Amino acid sequence: MGWRWFHQWGSPRWFYERAGRWQLVCGWLALILLVVGSLWGLGFAPVDYQQGNSYRIIYLHVPVAFLAQAMYAAMAVCAVVLFVWKMKLADVAMQSIAVMGFAFTALSLISGAVWGKPTWGTYWVWDARLTSMLILAFLYLGVIGLRAAFQDPDQAGKACGILVLVGVVNLPIIKYSVEWWNTLHQPASLKLTEKPAMPASMWVPLLVNILGYYIAAAYLVLGSMRAIVLQRERRATWVKELVSRA
């Protein structure tokens, strides 16, 4: 009896219905936070004395870059859940997080490039953080590609789980090796010297936006998970009833 809260996660139908409600809450919350944070950050936060207005891209770039890394960790947690409890929903989560994670990584690379042009004078430098983000994008692509190679979703899920777990062990090694490589080659001093400590009027809207983007990511992942559940359970009666009603 005490395990009901846990076992109900095994039911796709239960998840589909609940996730719809959670999605609604997340959607509105994210919308409010993002509107408040973005308006505040873009319109009212003070101008940076070094970078002028171009620094304002941090209100997009920083949350997205955080998410890009956090989502790989989330995917690894799902992989562990998949192998330990054989929970199929964890595989569904892994599938949608891989796509969203890649999207966020790409977005952080693109927004970084857009910011880099006016600030550094170039779209791309082989900086440690940029390089490890690029590798992260390739790791996400690998997970997406591996899943696409299998016809059977169970098999695909297990294969992706192995890849994600091997990847998550290697990720810190990759990150530190890339940082070390960067110091080894002593790149041109394109970096901003000594970041000024941010005043509260700058970082509070950033914090609001970070929270907003995290909740928006939850909204997106839940939405895509619901779609995947429907697709995988397409032969179940409850899905057929749902579709015929719509």
Place this chain on the structure above:
Amino acid sequence: MSIEKRMLARELKLIAARPGDILKPMWFLMLVISMVPLALAPDSGLLAEIGSAMIWVATLLALLLNTEHLFQSDFSDGVLEQWLFLDRPLAWLVGLKLIAHWLFHVLPLILITPIAGLMLSVPTEVLLALLITLFVATPALTCFSGLGAALTLGSTRSGILGVLVMMPLFVPVVILAAGVLIRATDGSDTLPLLALLGAFSVVAATLVPIAVSAAIRLNIGGSN
């Protein structure tokens, strides 16, 4: 004869039956190396400067080419299924297969790199460092590309996916090896980096076979 000895004997027999499998990656390596001076100016100092890095990348590619189908024939003729019934852990057998592969397929590749080095006029002390890094790093590379090969076993339309999936994981190995080569060029101490590279190889050789055996299990389990 123990199972281990018989496995090694079988690998040798397979090689004797198809010696081309060993030659093709070496052939590929030499072709890539010949392309480099054609793409650059042949007599520039640039060649000697980037030669060792080029050889490293070319060897890496040749190794990937070589390992891509590591388990494919054993999978399709049912040998892998027989492994499941042996009284040995699957990871152990996978480890043996990887060792045999390294000995018979990767080692020849390493042994011809000095010729490539001479062709690109790489200085002798750098050439020596290159050889050592390849010896130390290739076990890790073999293990990871073996994992890529095992993960995509059951899928008929994967193409070079196994390679694409595993290549990002090579980043630390390539960076450390490049560090050794740079230090060898300067004449500074290469031992700390070689030790790190060796540690990476040892950890990979210990843990990756477990992941490979899980990948083989899922591909065999899925097909019936």
